[in-house]
Amino acid sequence: MVKLEFHDPSGVLEVTQPHAPRLTTLEGKRIGFVSNEQWQAYRMLPLLKESLEADVPGITVLPIDAFPQGNALIGEEETARQVKTSGVDAVIVGNAA
Amino acid sequence: MKNAVAGVGLAPDAAMVTFPVNMFLPGSDIAPLTQRRREVYDGLLKWKSEFAQPAASAKMLAVEGATYEQALVNANNLLLANLWGDGLPLWPATKERVDWILQGATVPRAHVLGKFPPRGGITTVETCAIALAMAGGRPEYLPVLVAAVDACLAAEGFDQLQATSGGPFPAVIVNGPIAKQIRLNSGFGLLGPDPQRPAGASIGRALRLLQQNVGGALPGVGTMAIFGTMRYTNAVFAEDEDNLPPEWQTHATQRHGFARGTNSVSVVFASGVTNVRRRGAKKETPEEDALNGMWRMADFMRAPNLAALAGWESGTPGIMMIAPIVARRMAELGWTQQSIRQFLWENSRIPMDQMRRAGAPAWIEIDTNPVTRDSINLDPWPVCQKPDNIVLVVAGGGHPTHSYWLQAHSPTVPGRIIRTPETFERLLTDADRDLGCGDDVCRA
Numbered sequence: 177m178v179k180l181e182f183h184d185p186s187g188v189l190e191v192t193q194p195h196a197p198r199l200t201t202l203e204g205k206r207i208g209f210v211s212n213e214q215w216q217a218y219r220m221l222p223l224l225k226e227s228l229e230a231d232v233p234g235i236t237v238l239p240i241d242a243f244p245q246g247n248a249l250i251g252e253e254e255t256a257r258q259v260k261t262s263g264v265d266a267v268i269v270g271n272a273a
Numbered sequence: 274m275k276n277a278v279a280g281v282g283l284a285p286d287a288a289m290v291t292f293p294v295n296m297f298l299p300g301s302d303i304a305p306l307t308q309r310r311r312e313v314y315d316g317l318l319k320w321k322s323e324f325a326q327p328a329a330s331a332k333m334l335a336v337e338g339a340t341y342e343q344a345l346v347n348a349n350n351l352l353l354a355n356l357w358g359d360g361l362p363l364w365p366a367t368k369e370r371v372d373w374i375l376q377g378a379t380v381p382r383a384h385v386l387g388k389f390p391p392r393g394g395i396t397t398v399e400t401c402a403i404a405l406a407m408a409g410g411r412p413e414y415l416p417v418l419v420a421a422v423d424a425c426l427a428a429e430g431f432d433q434l435q436a437t438s439g440g441p442f443p444a445v446i447v448n449g450p451i452a453k454q455i456r457l458n459s460g461f462g463l464l465g466p467d468p469q470r471p472a473g474a475s476i477g478r479a480l481r482l483l484q485q486n487v488g489g490a491l492p493g494v495g496t497m498a499i500f501g502t503m504r505y506t507n508a509v510f511a512e513d514e515d516n517l518p519p520e521w522q523t524h525a526t527q528r529h530g531f532a533r534g535t536n537s538v539s540v541v542f543a544s545g546v547t548n549v550r551r552r553g554a555k556k557e558t559p560e561e562d563a564l565n566g567m568w569r570m571a572d573f574m575r576a577p578n579l580a581a582l583a584g585w586e587s588g589t590p591g592i593m594m595i596a597p598i599v600a601r602r603m604a605e606l607g608w609t610q611q612s613i614r615q616f617l618w619e620n621s622r623i624p625m626d627q628m629r630r631a632g633a634p635a636w637i638e639i640d641t642n643p644v645t646r647d648s649i650n651l652d653p654w655p656v657c658q659k660p661d662n663i664v665l666v667v668a669g670g671g672h673p674t675h676s677y678w679l680q681a682h683s684p685t686v687p688g689r690i691i692r693t694p695e696t697f698e699r700l701l702t703d704a705d706r707d708l709g710c711g712d713d714v715c716r717a
Binding site: 177178180183184186189194198199202215219223224231232248266268271272 | 366
């Protein structure tokens with residue numbers, strides 16, 4: 177039997193920060209959207225806002241343009257700062273494609 | 274999406290709800306979103322990452338076979354099954370092979386070049402050597418690959434270039450004596466295979482493997498490149514410095530200020546390749562031949578390549594490659610690199626009514642660069658802010674009939690000096706021994 181050993185070529189990933197903790201409930205929470213303004217986000221995210229408001233008692237869902245929109249802006253530190261200071265409990269990011 | 278979150282240091286998974294692409298098209302039925310809205314809610318409430326932190330260095334894989342050939346087949350199958358191959362046969366990156374490649378290194382194997390976006394795989398010199406080993410490379414190619422990777426990692430928007438549907442590919446232009454020393458093609462067939470000058474294929478294939486395996490640019494998953502042109506080997510070639518007309522500068526000098534004789538790479542992200550039959554027919558004077566050819570080149574450039582908006586101010590609309598014999602004839606007629614660029618720039622401008630009918634102004638209006646947005650007031654609209662943005666390279670076979678236009682999606686054109694190890698001369702001697710001399714490729 178011939179054995180061949182070789183390197184995994186995929187490199188090493190370094191996890192430097194944890195994902196945000198999940199919420200225990202949506203009731204009474206404040207939810208925001210971060211939109212890249214593409215791929216029908218202008219239709220889909222408002223629909224999701226309507227659904228959340230209809231399904232979850234006491235929820236507050238911010239308008240989809242509450243934070244900067246577009247691929248060039250949503251990854252900026254300034255956007256992250258605005259999200260943090262807005263007091264939202266969670267954000268939904270869309271639409272990736 | 275997994276690449277994107279991994280690239281910012283999160284575990285490479287995320288709470289996602291995915292739908293078929295049809296729902297993301299204009300006028301689509303978005304009712305499935307309502308039907309599956311609970312999955313979105315669950316993403317906020319219940320989702321949990323399943324990623325386990327891996328070991329700090331590349332792990333070793335193993336396969337067995339009754340014969341060496343069967344083990345080799347099994348190794349290739351394993352690489353493909355793990356989505357680390359490109360469909361062509363690979364050399365498994367054994368310890369022996371990687372150590373051999375690393376003879377071309379100038380820094381320790383663990384030296385970190387950066388995180389390869391968008392996935393964010395940590396890219397060391399060893400990571401490059403592993404890819405080069407798989408791609409059939411040799412130690413003397415490693416300095417070029419490392420410089421090219423370094424340039425790519427420094428490129429503005431490289432994460433988006435990796436992922437975008439337009440499918441740009443790195444075109445690596447090499448200047449300096451190293452090009453001939455390692456048998457990098459600058460002549461006939463320089464963008465394709467050449468058994469006498471195989472360096473470009475291996476270096477470019479290794480770069481592509483890094484883009485896919487470390488950077489996460491897996492077709493249809495991590496890169497939405499719809500067509501994926503030139504993505505087996507990218508494009509790695511040399512400028513034909515020996516045949517530059519007198520007084521003409523190398524690309525590296527013009528673009529990056531590197532002195533002639535300096536080993537360097539320059540990376541343009543190209544999104545297409547187009548042949549231009551520039552030579553005339555029937556009766557023509559040398560002046561007509563030159564001018565007609567210039568018009569044809571400009572005509573090919575005069576297109577609303579909206580991906581090139583990303584480099585409108587500081588990048589490039591593309592590489593115009595002209596054969597050395599053409600460059601020489603044009604220089605004899607008084608053309609300079611500057612006057613050629615000026616002609617191409619002026620005569621590739623697009624009347625705004627043509628831009629409007631193509632819907633191009635909308636893309637200009639939403640560009641993030643205010644300088645680019647302001648260009649909407651220009652009529653005719655130039656394909657880049659200034660003539661110097663056009664990359665003009667002298668390369669190709671000794672034949673006057675064609676030029677080559679590589680349109681770009683290149684926000685910047687990063688350049689890097691290539692560093693070679695003290696043992697480089699020995700590596701070149703080994704290459705002469707191993708690869709033979711062909712017509713003219715040995716140094717002695």
